[in-house]
Amino acid sequence: MKFTKAWDKTKNYLGDLYDILDDKVRIFLQLCRLTEIQLSQCWAVFPEMLSGRAETYYMHHVNPDASFAQMYWAIKSYFDTESNHALYYQDWTSITLVDVRCENTGKTLPEAVEILVEKLHLCQCALGPYYISPEHLVSAIIRACQGSPEMSEVLSESTIKFETLVSRLRAKAAIMQKKEAARSTLEKPVEGIARHLRDHGDAKTVKIMALNNKVTANVGYRHAKGKANVSDKTYRAFLMDFEASYNITSDSEDEKETNNNDEDEATVYFMVG
Structure with missing residues (x-):
């Protein structure tokens, strides 16, 4: 039969949410006209456009000898509900x-x-x-x-x-x-440089980066508390003095403790107004 061969099963009506019966019926009727099926004969091929829940309902509750209009309204009334x-x-x-x-x-x-x-x-x-x-x-x-x-x-x-x-x-x-x-393209090189320094930089560079991040965080905390900010000039002078005196070549426990004290002093410098 020409209709059966020409009908696209992906256009079948399933009875699911957002499966719109009227849209499927328009496609169905258009193919009926193209295959020279009269409206009075559409009832015979109507089951071809049903699948899933809609096909099951048709098999058990719709008279196979009903007219096309009766079949249409039976399916629509059951699936196209107020809910x-x-x-x-x-x-x-x-x-x-x-x-x-x-x-x-x-x-x-x-x-x-x-x-x-x-x-x-x-x-x-x-x-x-x-x-x-x-x-x-x-x-x-x-x-x-x-x-x-x-x-x-x-x-x-x-x-x-x-x-x-x-x-x-x-x-x-x-x-x-x-x-x-x-914006993402511009940010990636900066992120890449920072990651490279963290992964491949020497110990002194990594220490300085960590100190810089810590100092920056403390400045933000101090600003949030309403205290006066340290000027850029004072900050740079302090950081230069601090880096010049910073020595990370020794592995002794005493020197590690001294380094920790230096970092604490840096924190205190920016925390106290």
């Missing part, structure tokens, strides 16, 4: 770009925008004819992106068309992605 619509509406009114990015941490911002738009468009289709106008979809996308500061410029026009809005969101996301990639 499903409540879930669709909850997603429609609550999904945000921030949520999409959190749930898809491996995706870029442009990819997250695509996921958001596709999800909201699917919600719109699942909710039925009352939400079918483009204005509803535009409003839903704007609401979903309001918590993302990087998209604020795109959301300034409330009367924007759906295609224009999506185009601008994509462009803005691409720009933000390039900036993020450039």
Whole structure:
């Protein structure tokens, strides 16, 4: 039979959430016309477009001699329920770009925008004819992106068309992605140098880096407590004197204790106002 050979089983209706019967039926009827099956004959091939739960329900609860319209309404009444619509509406009114990015941490911002738009468009289709106008979809996308500061410029026009809005969101996301990639590229060499010094630097260099980090942390602590900051000039003079007097060549326990005391003195120098 021409229909059976031509029908794509991946288009079958399963009866699952977000599996939209009306979309599958449109594809089904289009193929019926192409294979010269009259509407009055569609009932005979209707089971071909069912799989999973929908096929099971049809086998046990639908009269095989029913008309196409009767079969359609039997399947729709059982699977396209009010409880499903409540879930669709909850997603429609609550999904945000921030949520999409959190749930898809491996995706870029442009990819997250695509996921958001596709999800909201699917919600719109699942909710039925009352939400079918483009204005509803535009409003839903704007609401979903309001918590993302990087998209604020795109959301300034409330009367924007759906295609224009999506185009601008994509462009803005691409720009933000390039900036993020450039910033990451600039940061990597600095991180690499610091890692190399930690892994391959001589002991004195590593000690000085550790001291510098400790002193910087103490300065931040002192500033948070409301005390006066030490001037850069004073800091540099102290650090130069400290490094000049710092000796790490001895392995004796006495010298280790002296070095620890020196570090404590450095800390005290910056902790006391």
